[in-house]
Amino acid sequence: MELEQVKAAWQREKAAYPYETDPAKILADTRQQAMKRDQEFARKQRTQIICSLISLGVMARWYNPHNPPLANVGLIVMLFCFALMLAGSIILKLRLRVSHPELPRKEFLMEQRRKISARIALLRNLMTWFFIPAMLGFLFWQVALSHSIQMKIVLIILAALASVGAFLCYRWQIRRGLLPMLEEIDRELDE
Numbered sequence: 690m691e692l693e694q695v696k697a698a699w700q701r702e703k704a705a706y707p708y709e710t711d712p713a714k715i716l717a718d719t720r721q722q723a724m725k726r727d728q729e730f731a732r733k734q735r736t737q738i739i740c741s742l743i744s745l746g747v748m749a750r751w752y753n754p755h756n757p758p759l760a761n762v763g764l765i766v767m768l769f770c771f772a773l774m775l776a777g778s779i780i781l782k783l784r785l786r787v788s789h790p791e792l793p794r795k796e797f798l799m800e801q802r803r804k805i806s807a808r809i810a811l812l813r814n815l816m817t818w819f820f821i822p823a824m825l826g827f828l829f830w831q832v833a834l835s836h837s838i839q840m841k842i843v844l845i846i847l848a849a850l851a852s853v854g855a856f857l858c859y860r861w862q863i864r865r866g867l868l869p870m871l872e873e874i875d876r877e878l879d880e
Contacts, residue, residue: 719794719797719798719877720790720797723788723790723797723801724788724790726870727785727788727804730785730808731782731786734778734781734782735782737778738775738778738779738782741771741774741775741778742775744771745768745771745772745775748764748767748768748771749768751764752764752765756833756834757833757834759829759830759832759833760829760830760831760833760834761830762826762829763825763826763827763828763829763830763831763832763833764826764830765826766822766823766825766826766829767823767824767826767827767830768826769826770819770820770822770823770826771819771823773819774815774819774820774823777811777814777815777819778811781807781808781811784807785804785807785808788800788804795878798874798877798878799878801874802871802874802875802878805867805870805871805874806871808867809863809867809868809871812859812862812863812867813859813863815859816855816856816859820852820855820856821852824848824851824852827848828844828845828848831844831848832844832845
């Protein structure tokens, strides 16, 4: 008797929430979501590249040969790291600009998985290998220019807070934005 009740409840739920089981419709929806995701990522990356170029141009004007050598070295390290971060974003944009929605389902999903994995790898590499040295360059630059111990301590605290904030922001972006997409694609690949 209990099994029949469960079966009846399941059939009522199935009737109440019909869903599309047509594989062609599911694939078309997946492709549409992927294309929308690619367009959004391209828009964000284009804005990021333009802002980075403007920032690099402004920061390059701060170089002064009359500053202490440690300040100039710190500024150069910071600019170099930011330029490498920008180059990584541009290279990723060029690598991921082509999408092939006409591919068969499995190949299309594998292509989307590679794109999202490349975005995750870029964010992790930027944080580890470029942002931390850039913040150290900022510290050298500003500490060498400041004249009081209190100002140096404040700069170190601000740089530490900015680094922690950026690290948490990147982790949140990966955990909330990119990893769920990767898990969704993995689920679809397993079906």
